[in-house]
Amino acid sequence: MVTESEVLLVDAGNSSIKYVSLKDINDSIHTAASPQACFDTLKNSQPAKFIFLSNVGKASIEEQFHHYCAQNQIQLRVIETEKHRFSLTNAYSDVTKMGVDRWLAMLAAHTMTDRAFAVIDVGTAITCDFVADGQHLGGWITPGYGLMKDALVKNTAKVIADNQIPTDFGIGQSTQDCVAMGCQAAVHGVYLSAVDYLSSKHDEFSIIIGGGGKNMLAFAQFDGSILVANLVVHGLARYARRELQALLF
Structure with a gap:
């Protein structure tokens, strides 16, 4: 019998790898800079029997997980985008x-x-997808905060920026602050545009926010939006629990 503590959920993104056991999905999620760093940490934890992997990073990441799982008698499930699943x-x-x-x-x-x-995911890129009555309607993809700042600095002669992410929102009085606040305003704009789009079609709706940069939209929680730790691992958990249930019968 496989328990939830023996199932590992892994979100391999563009900038880091996040992982957590199915049992601890509502607790703190671990972060590693590389697959090997993840594997080194797992040596000191309860052995996994299943790994459910989402990978939007390099193809080599998936190859390393295949190799690790083959060496350690772990069943690997690489999840891919589907046309229809879970209604x-x-x-x-x-x-x-x-x-x-x-x-x-x-x-x-x-x-x-x-x-x-x-559902808005704030990461290296910001994605926003719309769903109604079980039907995905479409969405948006835009550069994230860091990419926007980098594009400004690289493509303009007199624009400079620092590496700080603002902890509040306002207007800048130096070039660095103007860039930071302008990029933050653009991030806020994705949220506000989503509200505008949904409110034009529905009397009641929800906005769900996740991703490593979700706190840039923390102001949204005051109007009923839902902020979650990591949407990807919660999506992986649906696949993992379905397979665990099948193993019981």
């Missing part, structure tokens, strides 16, 4: 063109509300 239908005609992180974020958000919703 949710994808709007893409070619689902292979959608990053699995977006698909898993939608699957996670789908369990959190019965209303039409937008």
Whole structure:
């Protein structure tokens, strides 16, 4: 019999690898800079029997997980974007063109509300997808905060920026502050645009926010938006629990 503590959920993103056991999904999620750093940490934890992997990083990440699992008698499940699963239908005609992180974020958000919703993931890129009545309607992809700042600095002669992320929101009185506040305003704009779009079509709706930069939208919690730790691992958990249930019968 496989227990939830023996199932590992792994979200391999563009900048880091996040992982947690299925049993501890509502606790702190661990972060590693590389697959090897993740494997080194796992040596001191309860051995896993299953790993559910979402990978939007380099192909070599998946290869390293295949090798690690083969060496340690672990069953690896690499989750890919699907057309239909768990009463949710994808709007893409070619689902292979959608990053699995977006698909898993939608699957996670789908369990959190019965209303039409937008799910916003704030990471290296910011993605926003809209769902109503179990149907994915479409979405947006825009550069994240860091990419926006980098693009400004690299493509303009007299614009400079620092590495600080503002802890409040306002207007700048130096070039560095103007860049920081301007990029933060653009991030806020994704949220406000999602509210505008949904409110034009639905009397009631939800906004679910996740990703490493979710705290940049922390102001949104005051109007009923839901902030979660990691949407991708919660989406992976749906696949993991379905397989564990099948093993019991």
